[in-house]
Amino acid sequence: MITSAQIGAACALLGWKQIDVAAVAGISEMSVKNIGRGVTNPRVNRPTAIRTAHEAAGVIFIDQNGGGPGVRLRKAQTSLG
Secondary structure (H helix, E strand, O other): OOOHHHHHHHHHHHOOOHHHHHHHHOOOHHHHHHHHOOOOOOOOOHHHHHHHHHHHOOEEEEOOOOOOOEEEEOOOOOOOO
16 A cells, blocks of 8 residues: 555656646545545545556555655656667
């Protein structure tokens, strides 16, 4: 599961505001704000929608695996002509 800190960091990497996340994820801005504050309803799949939206834009979420959770941008692919 992603953390609110990871969501904030992913937004910073992409230059997204909460309204941008809401539009791309197909959820309300209030839902994004609540998730960012750690207020969520575990029966609702909104954190997954937020993660999917960020991943589609190139963010990689790094799970908690001893080193702590984090985010990074996927390396840009270049096409050779």
